[in-house]
Amino acid sequence: MSLLVVGLSHRSAPVSVLERAALNADAQSKLLQDTVAAEPATEAAVLATCNRIELYADVDKFHAGVAELSTLLAQHSGVGLDELTPYLYVHYEDRAVHHLFSVACGLDSMVVGEGQILGQIKDSLATAQELHTAGRLLNDLFQQALRVGKRAHSETGIDRAGQSLVTFGLEQLAAGAPVEGWARGKRALVIGAGSMSSLAAVTLARVGVAEVVIANRTHERAERLARTLTEGDDTDVTAWAVPMETVPDELTRADVAVSCTGATGLVLTAQEIAAAVEGRIPSPRVPAAVPATASVRTGVRPTGTGERTGTGERTGGAGDENCPLDLSAVQGATGATGGFSVAGEAAVAGMDAATLEQHAVWVDKGTGTADRRDGGRRAPDRTPADDTELIAALAAAAEAFGRIPERRLPEPVAEIPRPTPVLSLLDLAMPRDIDAAAHRLRGVRLVDLESLAEASADAPMAADVEQVRRIVSDEVAAFGAAQRAAHITPTVVALRTMAADVVASEIARLDGRLPDLDDRQRGEITRTVRRVVDKLLHAPTVRVKQLAAEPGGAGYADALRTLFDLDPETVARVSRTDGADRPPADAVGALRSAGIAGSAESAGITGTTAEDARSGTSTMNNTENAKNRGRA
Numbered sequence: 230m231s232l233l234v235v236g237l238s239h240r241s242a243p244v245s246v247l248e249r250a251a252l253n254a255d256a257q258s259k260l261l262q263d264t265v266a267a268e269p270a271t272e273a274a275v276l277a278t279c280n281r282i283e284l285y286a287d288v289d290k291f292h293a294g295v296a297e298l299s300t301l302l303a304q305h306s307g308v309g310l311d312e313l314t315p316y317l318y319v320h321y322e323d324r325a326v327h328h329l330f331s332v333a334c335g336l337d338s339m340v341v342g343e344g345q346i347l348g349q350i351k352d353s354l355a356t357a358q359e360l361h362t363a364g365r366l367l368n369d370l371f372q373q374a375l376r377v378g379k380r381a382h383s384e385t386g387i388d389r390a391g392q393s394l395v396t397f398g399l400e401q402l403a404a405g406a407p408v409e410g411w412a413r414g415k416r417a418l419v420i421g422a423g424s425m426s427s428l429a430a431v432t433l434a435r436v437g438v439a440e441v442v443i444a445n446r447t448h449e450r451a452e453r454l455a456r457t458l459t460e461g462d463d464t465d466v467t468a469w470a471v472p473m474e475t476v477p478d479e480l481t482r483a484d485v486a487v488s489c490t491g492a493t494g495l496v497l498t499a500q501e502i503a504a505a506v507e508g509r510i511p512s513p514r515v516p517a518a519v520p521a522t523a524s525v526r527t528g529v530r531p532t533g534t535g536e537r538t539g540t541g542e543r544t545g546g547a548g549d550e551n552c553p554l555d556l557s558a559v560q561g562a563t564g565a566t567g568g569f570s571v572a573g574e575a576a577v578a579g580m581d582a583a584t585l586e587q588h589a590v591w592v593d594k595g596t597g598t599a600d601r602r603d604g605g606r607r608a609p610d611r612t613p614a615d616d617t618e619l620i621a622a623l624a625a626a627a628e629a630f631g632r633i634p635e636r637r638l639p640e641p642v643a644e645i646p647r648p649t650p651v652l653s654l655l656d657l658a659m660p661r662d663i664d665a666a667a668h669r670l671r672g673v674r675l676v677d678l679e680s681l682a683e684a685s686a687d688a689p690m691a692a693d694v695e696q697v698r699r700i701v702s703d704e705v706a707a708f709g710a711a712q713r714a715a716h717i718t719p720t721v722v723a724l725r726t727m728a729a730d731v732v733a734s735e736i737a738r739l740d741g742r743l744p745d746l747d748d749r750q751r752g753e754i755t756r757t758v759r760r761v762v763d764k765l766l767h768a769p770t771v772r773v774k775q776l777a778a779e780p781g782g783a784g785y786a787d788a789l790r791t792l793f794d795l796d797p798e799t800v801a802r803v804s805r806t807d808g809a810d811r812p813p814a815d816a817v818g819a820l821r822s823a824g825i826a827g828s829a830e831s832a833g834i835t836g837t838t839a840e841d842a843r844s845g846t847s848t849m850n851n852t853e854n855a856k857n858r859g860r861a
Contacts, residue, residue, distance in 0.1 A: 236283030
């Protein structure tokens with residue numbers, strides 16, 4: 230077994246990269262055909278969902294396989310190989326099996342434990358079978374993955390740990406409120422009629438929406454889904470189908486819309502969404518801005534030249550002798566006590582160094598009148614010398630930087646409250662169906678795969694997850710043992726074919742030497758020879774299959790071929806038969822003619838179950854043992 234997986238998912242790549250790398254149905258089919266046509270791969274299957282793109286292949290060379298599969302993914306996704314490579318992950322042999330089984334159980338899903346992935350794995354296998362790109366290995370692998378996923382959901386409470394992506398998305402739209410209460414009585418629009426959209430429609434009906442309108446490019450599919458909803462016994466919802474071109478009109482009447490189509494472009498633009506909510510939300514009320522002079526000290530009001538303050542003293546104004554600054558600009562605001570006020574700093578901003586130095590000299594000589602004003606710029610404990618130092622520092626800054634930066638107090642920001650959403654949007658498509666700019670629209674709440682990925686990162690894990698992981702580990706070991714045991718089956722069949730040829734040859738030779746033997750005697754001799762051959766081959770074949778099922782047991786097939794000098798072509802013919810480990814017709818005929826066909830067919834032709842592999846004994850071995858005990 231040389232199973233190789235190359236892919237990317239929400240765990241390794243951002244949603245923007247997954248969106249660009251998304252494959253439609255035609256691209257997936259072409260990728261499968263090109264993969265099996267490539268030299269390293271003999272089988273291929275693609276698992277493409279809304280949050281993962283993975284290419285599975287049976288390859289004969291690891292490094293060549295990784296290079297070829299990565300190149301094919303880049304070519305068919307349209308994303309350059311250099312850009313795609315950092316987001317790719319690679320799993321090989323047992324790690325690849327473990328990865329698919331984990332995916333099937335929902336452990337690798339965006340919402341842990343969701344069961345929708347089982348249907349997507351089943352569809353991937355069906356596509357590979359239809360295109361004849363899945364052989365024995367991938368058929369066995371995907372079918373076993375489906376069984377493991379069902380076992381995890383039936384034997385554990387993983388369903389309690391996770392949910393469908395639709396349910397999780399609706400919970401995000403409800404913003405913490407119960408989904409049933411939030412959805413009750415709403416009018417829903419579902420865009421698309423595929424598996425995800427159908428699940429969304431059913432979920433919406435069950436949580437209590439009043440109406441479901443379904444739009445799809447194929448009107449018949451939309452009508453079929455609508456009939457399913459209205460005829461269901463567990464829902465009481467009105468549903469009908471509409472043409473795809475009516476979506477903008479239907480959006481104006483919808484309370485919630487879910488979109489998941491296979492479109493390569495946007496289905497809903499921001500302009501269409503804005504038009505749909507226009508008139509449904511109240512106009513924004515902007516709170517009045519707080520004036521910049523709101524911090525004026527109580528009892529002091531801005532005054533002009535020659536006016537008096539609240540204390541009866543005259544302001545200096547612009548008429549103060551020899552002052553190079555317009556102090557009236559300083560007079561109005563006195564909120565700052567550790568230096569210049571807001572207005573004062575505005576007044577000196579942009580002054581050159583020479584002007585500031587002149588003002589420092591004027592303050593130092595005591596000719597200023599700011600110290601006489603109760604509403605002046607200087608705090609009660611400040612002296613002219615303090616002002617001189619401050620102005621000198623401002624002058625130095627002006628000389629170094631060319632201007633004085635304003636140190637204005639931050640003005641209050643007028644916040645426009647967002648209204649309660651009148652339209653909730655859930656985008657589950659990859660690539661996205663709904664314009665991401667809708668996040669910024671008033672009255673709209675958009676939840677898409679990117680926001681779901683962020684929300685699910687903090688989702689709690691249930692205790693059952695650990696039990697599911699143990700199931701996965703056990704099933705991976707069982708699958709590996711079964712595959713290793715199946716690997717030696719062609720050699721065992723070739724050995725029994727050789728034994729059948731020897732028996733037939735010796736019976737024919739005996740007939741030539743003893744032509745007078747009657748039928749009873751000839752039959753007794755033939756049965757005796759067959760019993761001898763069966764007993765001689767029984768222990769080696771049973772034991773070699775047990776040893777081959779263990780890790781590192783692949784070499785026992787080579788040893789068996791060498792010890793018995795088996796024809797390599799006979800072994801190869803058995804290995805090539807339809808991927809089902811059935812011996813060629815001539816081998817079965819030869820075994821039947823020798824009377825040991827039953828033993829040969831039970832020697833590994835029908836495969837090994839997981840339970841038998843875990844116990845170290847296969848159903849094939851049990852059947853063979855019973856038959857040999859009967860002959861003995």
